[in-house]
Amino acid sequence: MKQQFLKMFIFSMVFSSFGFSQSLTTQKNVKSQKPNILFIAVDDLRPELNFYGANHIKSPNLDKLAGESLIFERSYCNVPVCGASRASLMTGARPTRNRFLDAHVKKDEDYPDAISLPLLLKQNGYQTISNGKIYHYGNDDAKAWDEIWTAAALWTYALPESQEIRKNTPRGLPTEIADVPDSIYRDGKLALKVIKDLQKLKTSNKPFFLTMGVAKPHLPFAAPKKYWDLYDRNDIQLPESYVQPETTPKQAFHNFGELRQYENIPKKGDLPEDLAKELIHGYYASVSYIDAQIGLVLDELKRLNLDENTIVILWGDHGWNLGDHKLWCKHINFETALRTPLIIKVPGKTKGQKTDAITEYIDIYPTLAELVGLKSPNSVEGKSFVPIINGQKSDKNWAVSKFKDGVTLIKDDLFYTEWTDDAGVAYARMLFDHKTDPLELDNLAEKPAYEETVKALSKELREKWGKDFLTK
Template identity: 45%
Template structure:
């Protein structure tokens, strides 16, 4: 320790003697804490959702820049994560499914962890960051805490564990129930463990000479909605309401291809094999989702508190996202896997030393913008492959502007988002348009009526179609 103190003293003296040489210290490191929640749409108090209890994120968001109009580039976890962690748009054929892999689809891409590690950062991934834990680029993490196989389900009850065991042994049957709550120790839940590992990492990282890129991937509010009892009890079940458009509006003209069949949910016990959910099951779904949001909010609160207690909040940019949106009964649908706004619109909140004035940003931003944002916030070079635009100007000033549009997709449908318009078109293998959809959010925020076929919208449809073609991505045909 005495020798270490002498060395440190020598560095300070050398710095004082030579003003042109700057040594990186714990007080001026530019760290990144990247938090990803699976399936977290903007269902938070800070987004105006008064029925939700998310006090930790809400209080932190008040000190941050909250993006009201942030959109994923594809509404499924595997592809969304692969896209944002390479900074590449999903193309016509690549980065388009739940099982998308960067080392298969875009093997030459520089992943974000490689970029930061090459820049001298300690890189750590806790929980679910990529969908696959065996991707070739995983070697660029200095430390990994992957979800243990099976634990992401998180069941504790004997009934659900027995259902899972039966499915494992026979290869048949369904998973456990889509929700579970009980008086089980919170430390037995995977998200608590992910937060705890990350807290311990922060305590170690603060004493290192290297800056860090710490990625933390929480499982909830992904199905199944498994939470400790106290989070379930935060909500009065009798007060849970299903959305106004749970049943499609007459004359909606929404193509069937635009909506999800929510097959993901049908793998769970308690869900009918076909047909809609009855009202009580729908309310249980919403109750479970709300409770899961409150549970993950508590874990994020623990992590952010530790960041502050370790004195790292002043030199760390924190990025919090949901990897895409999620349907909570809108249009009679559940889960992700659709092109509707409920699946594309997601959570994005950033806190950074660069922020002078916390505010709510109404600019349109995309998840491909996150990679360049984190690079610029850290002061490291950006790979040439990146297709997004850094959001750092928006962190520095509420007056800053973005490019003003976003492009999202699901299956072979691509959506162009500009101003109040959400324009979607589907093309066949020969690039011929086979279907269209247009929503004007200034008149129809809930997307109840497709107005692409109305005569008065011909001009705006033509304009948005041309812009979509120009901005689908430089690698669209690959």
């Protein structure tokens, strides 16, 4: 009996030791494996979201992600237009007088020698997958990706009659309300593709850089009816800043040509109030629709137990005007086009903290590189915000954004913009103090009391807009 007991004791000790050894090996593998990155880019998403204080927006999935992330209250794109903003972010390089100018930018043409973020990751063992709209053109920076996927443009609209109108007009209808499943539209198809990718990547022995380039809330504002039903149009009001003060230079405004290309939009002048409210309603519905699609992906990430070793970053490529300054779309130097939503979830480090540190989009590249233990190439001009993630205070209090001739220095609460010629000589300017004028309605630049402030900001703008600004 004693001999049998002894055998059982020895067997149990050996088994326990084996299990303990396996546990240590598993822990070691988890620690040594580079973290994955889920990279969510959202087109035309302004920071009018619940977790930024806009409690009228229904975005439970983004709110949940924000509660597990670091939320940047003062994040700014470097160029307020899709193609240029994305190329700048993906290379970590500033726009210049002649680089990263408009929506139709290609990284391969504007900065072919730059090692992009996905290429750096691919060169260091990551599996890289581009889904949806990451660059403006799907085949841009092709060597950086193991796979490139986009949904057919046909599914921008769900209804056959809307699709037919689109085929025969420059842009189609500006809105669509369709009682259809989420998966009919491009972003619904995108979510299903990203979910399939996660399921395949679960068994891979390589870390992944998986992207989800969400199309909405870019025009047209087309979403399933149930998301329109979340909002009562009678509650929607035009923004308080629905005005164009005479003190603001004319260069600050545009004719929102992007929107004018859609059917039933007047070719000039202010929009009728009913139409303006319909567009705002459609924008909100589109935000709630993409919130649901992102939620499906995040739920699958968790179901597969990939969330504990996956960094999740979500950003909108620039802001958007919803009647602010009587403007629509982006393409301008007001804060409504420059300020952007940015949140990053780093397992074990973030849990819903907020930071008011001023951050630029060129800072995203060096941050993600540092988080996965890689050194950024010399072409990267941004500054890593890993110290902020680690709870340290930022020593950077400025950002620079540019659109065409307009260049904006954001310095603490001051927003200073100059419109300059090829030689860098200013021909118009505006200055707003957000402490007293957050809606940017009182241009201080031409007031005698601010002459010295303008001189100092003008000098600092040139020091910070980049050493190659006028030459490249």
